[in-house]
Amino acid sequence: MNLYNVTFLTLLVILSLVQNIMALKCWVCCSSADPECGDPFNNSTFQLMNCHRRRLDGTEDPRPATCTKIKQTVDGKWQYIRSCGVKEQFEERTEDTVCKTRNYPGDVIVEYCSCTSRDGCND
Numbered sequence: 001m002n003l004y005n006v007t008f009l010t011l012l013v014i015l016s017l018v019q020n021i022m023a024l025k026c027w028v029c030c031s032s033a034d035p036e037c038g039d040p041f042n043n044s045t046f047q048l049m050n051c052h053r054r055r056l057d058g059t060e061d062p063r064p065a066t067c068t069k070i071k072q073t074v075d076g077k078w079q080y081i082r083s084c085g086v087k088e089q090f091e092e093r094t095e096d097t098v099c100k101t102r103n104y105p106g107d108v109i110v111e112y113c114s115c116t117s118r119d120g121c122n123d
């Protein structure tokens with residue numbers, strides 16, 4: 001192997017390591033489309049999705065991926081949305097799952113949680 005090949009292989013290994021660290025798999029579903037997505041979550045009918053962050057122009061979003069779980073009232077019923085998100089810069093984490101609850105007029109409550117600890121942590 002010449003030096004070029006060695007350098008190229010090293011780069012590939014580094015890239016794949018970075019990919020493995022950055023790649024997070026999350027549950028992606030919505031309880032209004034699929035009641036199994038609600039709480040308690042039954043993962044048997046879902047597959048973990050790889051959370052690749054691509055911007056609209058196709059470039060990679062440098063912010064780390066998170067798994068998110070949104071719980072909101074719609075017409076007095078709880079709706080669950082599990083998805084991929086991005087870690088916001090202002091989020092100072094002390095524990096893994098961070099939740100924010102907001103109340104809106106008309107008895108609308110939105111609880112937004114995000115986590116990064118493991119694949120499928122938004123279960």
Ligand SMILES: *[C@@H]1O[C@H](CO)[C@@H](O)[C@H](O)[C@H]1NC(C)=O
Binds near residue numbers: 042043044045
């Ligand atoms: C989850 O769903 C599967 C398939 O619908 C069902 O067989 C299983 O009993 C469910 N598990 C729980 C804990 O509800």
Ligand SMILES: *[C@@H]1O[C@H](CO)[C@@H](O)[C@H](O)[C@H]1NC(C)=O
Binds near residue numbers: 043044048119
């Ligand atoms: C699905 O749920 C079961 C029971 O809670 C758990 O043991 C299993 O690890 C989960 N599967 C995945 C892929 O997370």
